[in-house]
Amino acid sequence: MNSTLLSVSGLAVSFNGLSVLEDVNFSVMPGEIFGVIGPNGAGKTTLFNCISGVVRPSAGTVSLAGTPLGATPIHRRSHLGVARTFQNLNLFTGLTVLENVMVPVEVREQRGLLTDALRGPRSRFAAQRAVERARGLLHLLGLSEHADTPAGDLPVGLQRRVDIARALATRPRLLLLDEPASGLDAHETADLGRRLPVLRERLDTTIVLVDHDMGLVLSVCDRVAALDFGRIVTVGTPAEVRTHPEVVASYLGTAVS
Amino acid sequence: MNTILLLRTRLLRLSAIAAGVVLATLAVNGFGANDRRLATLAAAYGLLVLSLVVLTGFAGQVSFVQAQLAGVGALVTGWLVANMGWSFWAAAPVAVAASVIVGVVVGLPALRLQGLILGVVTLALALGFDAYLFTLGPFGKGFTLARPALPGLNLADDRITFAVCLAVLLLAALAVANLRRSGTGRLFAAVRDSEVAARTAGVDVTRLKLTAFAVSAGLAGLAGVLLALTVGSVEKQSFGLLFSVNVTAVATLMGTGMVGSAVAGGLFLAFGGQVLNLAGLDPQYFNIVLGAGLIAQLIAAPEGLLPKLGRLGSAIAAKRAPSPVIDTNPATVTP
Numbered sequence: 001m002n003s004t005l006l007s008v009s010g011l012a013v014s015f016n017g018l019s020v021l022e023d024v025n026f027s028v029m030p031g032e033i034f035g036v037i038g039p040n041g042a043g044k045t046t047l048f049n050c051i052s053g054v055v056r057p058s059a060g061t062v063s064l065a066g067t068p069l070g071a072t073p074i075h076r077r078s079h080l081g082v083a084r085t086f087q088n089l090n091l092f093t094g095l096t097v098l099e100n101v102m103v104p105v106e107v108r109e110q111r112g113l114l115t116d117a118l119r120g121p122r123s124r125f126a127a128q129r130a131v132e133r134a135r136g137l138l139h140l141l142g143l144s145e146h147a148d149t150p151a152g153d154l155p156v157g158l159q160r161r162v163d164i165a166r167a168l169a170t171r172p173r174l175l176l177l178d179e180p181a182s183g184l185d186a187h188e189t190a191d192l193g194r195r196l197p198v199l200r201e202r203l204d205t206t207i208v209l210v211d212h213d214m215g216l217v218l219s220v221c222d223r224v225a226a227l228d229f230g231r232i233v234t235v236g237t238p239a240e241v242r243t244h245p246e247v248v249a250s251y252l253g254t255a256v257s
Numbered sequence: 258m259n260t261i262l263l264l265r266t267r268l269l270r271l272s273a274i275a276a277g278v279v280l281a282t283l284a285v286n287g288f289g290a291n292d293r294r295l296a297t298l299a300a301a302y303g304l305l306v307l308s309l310v311v312l313t314g315f316a317g318q319v320s321f322v323q324a325q326l327a328g329v330g331a332l333v334t335g336w337l338v339a340n341m342g343w344s345f346w347a348a349a350p351v352a353v354a355a356s357v358i359v360g361v362v363v364g365l366p367a368l369r370l371q372g373l374i375l376g377v378v379t380l381a382l383a384l385g386f387d388a389y390l391f392t393l394g395p396f397g398k399g400f401t402l403a404r405p406a407l408p409g410l411n412l413a414d415d416r417i418t419f420a421v422c423l424a425v426l427l428l429a430a431l432a433v434a435n436l437r438r439s440g441t442g443r444l445f446a447a448v449r450d451s452e453v454a455a456r457t458a459g460v461d462v463t464r465l466k467l468t469a470f471a472v473s474a475g476l477a478g479l480a481g482v483l484l485a486l487t488v489g490s491v492e493k494q495s496f497g498l499l500f501s502v503n504v505t506a507v508a509t510l511m512g513t514g515m516v517g518s519a520v521a522g523g524l525f526l527a528f529g530g531q532v533l534n535l536a537g538l539d540p541q542y543f544n545i546v547l548g549a550g551l552i553a554q555l556i557a558a559p560e561g562l563l564p565k566l567g568r569l570g571s572a573i574a575a576k577r578a579p580s581p582v583i584d585t586n587p588a589t590v591t592p
Contacts, residue, residue: 052457078459090454092447103447104458106440113468116439117432123439124263130440170459 004066005030005206006051006174011060013046013230020046021230024060028174028223033200033207035221037214037241039250043230044210045087048176051208052084053077064174078104081173085163087182093152097143097162100151101134102127104169137165140202141195156183160192168203175205181213189213193220218242274427282420293415295527297487300422303523304429304480306508307516308473311433313505314513315442316469317449318367319376321501325386326363326474328496330356330481332391335400335491345405345486352485353478360474367466371452383498391493399492402485412486422483426519429476434516436472445469499544506547510554512561521563 004027011024021043028034038044049055051062053074061068064080072080083104092100109126116123138144141161146154151162160180167175177196181189193216200207211217217224218238226233226247234244241247285296305323312318333355337348366378391397404412412418436442447455448465456462485491507525511518529547530540538546558565 054453074453074456075459075461078457084457086454086457090451092443092450092454094446094450095443099443099446102440103443103455103460107444107459107461109440111440113436113441113472116441117436119267119435119439126440166454166458 003030004028005032005064006208007061007063007066008047008051009061009063011047011050011057011062013043013050013055013057019230021050021057024227024230024232026225026232026235028206028208030173030206031200031204032222033196033209033220035217035224035238036208036210036227037212037217037224037247038227039212042227044227045178047227048084048178048208048210051174051176052082078170079108081171082176083167083170083172083174084176085160085167085178085180087179089156089159089163091151091159091162091166093150095151096148097151097154098131098134098138098147100162101137101165101169102130104166105130105133108170134165134169137168140168140199141165157185157188160184164199168199168205171203172205175199175207177207177209177211179211180209181211181216189216192216196220270431274424274431277427278420278424281423282416285419286416290415292531293419294487295531297415297419297422298484299523299527300419300426301480301483301487301523302504302526303426303519304476304483305504306511306522306526307426307430307433307519308476308480309505309508310513310516310518311436311445311476312469312473313508314515314518315437315445315449316466317445318364318466318469319372319379320363320470320473321376321380321498321505322363322383322386323473323477323504324496324498324501325383325391326356326360326477327481327484328386328391328493329359330478331485331491331496332396332400332481332493334482334485335402336395338402338405338485339400340395345402346407349482352482353475356478356481357471357475360470360477361467363474364467364470367470368463380498383501387493387497391496396493399490400485401490404489405486418487422487425479425483426523429479430516430519433476433519437516441468503544503547506551510547510551510562512558512563512565514560515563515567518561518563 007027009025011021012019013021024047036044036047046055050057053069053072056071063069064082069077092103106126109130111122111126135144135147138147141164143158143161143165146158151159154162160183164177164180180192184192196207197220199205209217209221218241221238223235224238224241225235226241226244228250233246233250234241236244285293288296305327308323308326309320312320330352333352334345334348337343337351338345363379363382367375370378406412410417410421412421444455444460444465447458447460448462452462481496484495503526507522508518511522511525529543533540533542533546554562
């Protein structure tokens, strides 16, 4: 199984003795759209925090393309190809939509402080490249007309797309989407569901998606892991997970047709 | 981007600065000796306010130790010139470098702390400077230094000193404005707006914060060097905690988000007492007026006076000018 992009094994997290994740194992193949479902408090966001480096697990490993991430800090993981969005967005509200998406591009440019203070040619060319790349991503996400709007002024639905564009600007190998449908109406959620496979193709990335919108997760994902009380209940295709007795019992109530 | 156009805007900016310096110097020429001295101080204080524009306005970090960082610049200049026999022009860059190094050390707590707690820690650091570091060795007694010579310029002339200080302030302000519009400026803003999102985007937040402290300390140190130049004597009492608090208060009042606050804040700090005097009030009430102004501003215009005025100005302008008719007909829009 050397071809796995993301491999999570024996992952456990506890806060103050309270176990949030317990012996979580799964792996994601390159190019997959992988979903994680589970009710509130199942540990979905904690799982993402472990993969992106915000939370240090108490046991177990997270590996990217076979390399254990260990104690690698958040920004190094970003350079290794791990990108994520946030449930609560965390946009750079003092910047415009375009500038939000420029940040990950510009942090990858080698450029001196002095060049920036003097507005030297290297500084301007770097900014120009960042503008071009950011505009491309805004176009892809249908945000072009909002490029110069302060990011905090947009409605939540559009802010979610800015967050995704910003994550894509890091050129991720692995894109983690934390509750991308939260705050979206049915129409916007459907729109998001149509965009994800397109993004995967166009940007050659792998997507792991956490949401409690069952419709979205079961319709766009290749495989799904069901999480409950910090444990993996089952991993399988949407059809398998949808009919798994424990999943049905614990939080679907009745099977989604 | 058109290189010729860019060169032209750059030339235009520099000419604007030169024109500003000449005009201000002509104006100061008509001042009395005391007002000339205050105008020169205003330029140096402006650099101190500018140091907070970078640190607080751009990077979102709090500091009550800016006057002490200026003190490092001034005291090191004084020590090198008065005691070690250095030329002022050799001492100045070394003094600024010393401020930068001290500033980075002062910034270390910011790697772990934020907001109020960071403010309290820098306050404690400022006290440490006042009560201990500035009393060490020759620093305690202070220094006296003569006006240095500069080929072609007579620095003994108050007007020339003023022009030099103002030019330094405006050039520094231009560099800071450039920085804000550049990639570094956007990375500062990312750290200010959301540290976790900045990290996730790949920003080395530790490095960015220390960079902000270094740039800020460099500007504060430069302010100290200018103060040593204009005042001619350096005493640790001029760089105490209360002055630090005043600088932070004035920067907040004017709005740390705007580079123009440096000029406005410098003028306010230097001429505040004078204005009170003209209004028939004792200059001792300066701190009371500042405090009351700060409270009023935090309620009415939390982003600061200058941004508020700017917004009011553009709102009035928008009301006066008829709104342009936007032609959306594709047939008449020329490419």
